[in-house]
Amino acid sequence: MPIRSDISSGKTRISSCDATVEEYLKDKKLRIMLLRPRADLPQIVNDPMLPHKAAEFAFHRVKEGHIPYDFAMDYKDHSKLFCSEVASAAYEQFGIRLWAGISHISSPGLRKWLSAFGVRHFETQEPSDLEYDPQLVVVAEWRDQATLKKDHYDNAATEVMLEGAEKGDELHYQRYLLPLARIVKGYSVLLNLVGKAxxxxxxxxxxxxxxTQDYDKRHKAITDRLSIMADKFKADHGYAPPYWELVKLARVAKEEAEKSK
Structure with a gap:
């Protein structure tokens, strides 16, 4: 008999949702790590079914009604949820506070850009930090090597863009597009009211x-050039460029992209 498992998660476009394992895996994944609370945690010793109860809590909350995505990244207010908060809010109900280490975003340039996207809390739960929570152990890990390669390019491009942010680069938008964007936003609100994205x-x-469109466009211009440069580096040196070399190449790619505007 097939077993149907469901996964609750937070997505920026469709807010919190539940999906089967098959549906979850169809979405692009760079790396999946399965973590479990340590068996010797006092809370688990007292109630070995606690992880199951936390999962049920998250699943039923999604089923009970719409949960908006938390762009402000306020991990203490669970009326809205961002990705990390889906897990932390559920376990918090049963006495386990995940994310033993909270990230502090102090870089002025990064804070300015994140503010432009709606972030208001810069002391928050960053997803990758959960891997280092001593309350958890790694049960399994999966990664797609080819997709991770692209992720390295994306990260290098992001890093040099953030270097620019520290030097005063701004995220822009075409003001003449704002009236149209507001109409699209109004249409989106109507769809949200009937439970659609x-x-x-x-x-x-x-x-x-x-x-966001401006960021994506500039990011793509860098990664497109970086991919070509990385292939040339490999042809010239006989090995793929390590990350620090990717960052150097990304700086050149950024300069070229800016000159070609």
């Missing part, structure tokens, strides 16, 4: 959506 995610403003 709109072109602009719930909780994201029209200006933030336009800035």
């Amino acid at each position: 709109g072109p602009i995610p719930e909780g994201m403003s029209a200006t933030a959506a336009l800035r």
Whole structure:
């Protein structure tokens, strides 16, 4: 008999949702790590079914009603949820506070850009930090090597863009597009009211959506050039460029992209 497992998660476009394992895996994944609370945690010793109860809590909350995505990244207020908060809010109900280490985003340039996207809390739960929570152990891990390669390019491009943010680079948008974006936002709100996802995610403003487009366009211009440069590096040296070399190449790619505007 097939067993149907469900996964609750937070997505920017469709807020919190539940999906079968098959549906979850169809979505692009770079790396999946399965973590479990340690068996010797006092809470688990007292109630070995606690992880199951936390999962049920998250699943039923999604089923009971719409949960907006938390662009502000306020991990203490669970009326809205971002990705990390889906897990932390559920376990918190049963006495386990995940994310033993909270990230502090202090870089002025990064804070400015995140603010433009709607982030208001810069002391928060970053997803990758959960891997280092001593309350958890790794049960299994899966990764797609080819997709991770692209992720390295994406990260290198992001890193040099954030270097620019520290030097004063701004996220722009074409002001003449703002009236149209507001109409699209209004349409998205109507779709949200009937439980559907709109072109602009719930909780994201029209200006933030336009800035996101600007970021994506600039990021793609860098990664397209970086991919070609990385292939040439491999042909010249006989090995793929390590990450620090990718960052150097990304700086050159960024300069070329800016000159070609």
